[in-house]
Amino acid sequence: MAPSRFLTLPWQQVTAETAGPDAEMAALRQAAWVARCVGRGASAPLSATDVSAIATYLTTRQFEPGQKLFADGMAPGAEPESAGVWIIRSGRVELIAGAGERRSVVHVLHPGDVDGDVQLLLDMPFPYTGRALEEVTALHLEADGFERLLGHHPAIARRWLSSIAERLAMSQNRIIGLLGRSLTAQISQVLLDEAVQGEVLLPQRTVAAMIGVQRPSLNKVLKDLERRGVIGVGYGVITLRDAEALAELAR
Amino acid sequence: MAPSRFLTLPWQQVTAETAGPDAEMAALRQAAWVARCVGRGASAPLSATDVSAIATYLTTRQFEPGQKLFADGMAPGAEPESAGVWIIRSGRVELIAGAGERRSVVHVLHPGDVDGDVQLLLDMPFPYTGRALEEVTALHLEADGFERLLGHHPAIARRWLSSIAERLAMSQNRIIGLLGRSLTAQISQVLLDEAVQGEVLLPQRTVAAMIGVQRPSLNKVLKDLERRGVIGVGYGVITLRDAEALAELAR
């Protein structure tokens, strides 16, 4: 259901080799990683030409915790610094809709996740703000570069199609998970979705904002699950102890 | 936010001309209509070759009210009758997740809407059941035909990309609309989204299932809105009287 989650490991291998001095090789290596993250390769393998084309347009950017990659309501053409396609290389980015107390977390981007392409394709402003949760390294693709990749490289367009399809399926799954389910079921679902290697590294405040409930309500359920031995609750961390039981609760 | 809604009119014009006896011309006309429904033409106009290719693979199917186009959990390869891409030509189809009392309506397909392609692209089973609300005419595209269209016609692939992007944007918008908003705001949003020419032709039971609330809760809010002159409530119909006020309530 969250295939991109499993792509964090290959990336770690890649960066381990990035010590080499050759900048061009580094760009190519990044492009190869992007090629692995965007869509499925089943019916459209990318050629060396495709990968090097991607490398041509990629730039790397760093963000401090709390910094915004892009902001709610930003038109695609208005801020060339932020508009365009973002591909998360390391760290996580929370997508926030609404301001202040009414803020809700639409999604959390993990390494390998892609965003901003939909807004580019539809020429619409961002409906949410992207805020770095930790130190974040992200790859950026400007609007015209993206257009050129799609136009001149059919295999890339084909792969991007399944990438967006993946996200649509996940998004619909999220809607199903939100409609008419008990709070416990919703929370279990989110914990399973958001866990990386059995741990959810998010403060309860953020998890609560992902489900659209108040923090005390979330805390009550979490402590109950902890008493039942299903999870462990720490400071900024929730540990999955019995994933099967949790999946059963999310049913 | 729901661009496909405005495509119902062109279709009606098209069928008005469909009286002609030539089957091949009818197929081409259907294909041209599909070309108008799938994605935006901005950067990828479809050639005559593209359109006739679409016509090659299209078949037309009729469904009675209550009949299922496809069923929850159905694998893409299992039932060639139902797997594949569906394009609604007339009538509406509700997408239901969950069974019996716990059923919730993920979405309602209107004429011009497309579905089933995501499941094909990701080789996954349908996560919901498609059930005809009225008499439905739908165009069907089998798996291999769809693959061939995408593989051999870059312009079609490009258009399909923005079609799925549209749906992803709408889906995310729905999530934002569900998180942490008052019942009144959620209901106003759904009424605005689902209205065709100022009318929502759905029983309250269905509208309630779209938001994941019980029918009495919905009815209470509806009667309140009616007292305030914002909407009119009829038998199986909700009429928008003051769309602006409704939009303000949905904010």
Next chain:
DNA sequence: ACCCGAATGTCAGCCTGATGACATAATCGA
């Protein structure tokens, strides 16, 4: 014209989650 199924309108009681508040504990930076 009549009947039947389906949809709407409404209610009282219960239960869940929201609110706002407070105390405690962990982390981070100076």
Next chain:
DNA sequence: TCGATTATGTCATCAGGCTGACATTCGGGT
């Protein structure tokens, strides 16, 4: 090492939605 900040844990109160039930109204079919 020591605040300052942020996170967790918990509570009493209250509003809002659920539940199950019932009466009423509408529409289509015979």
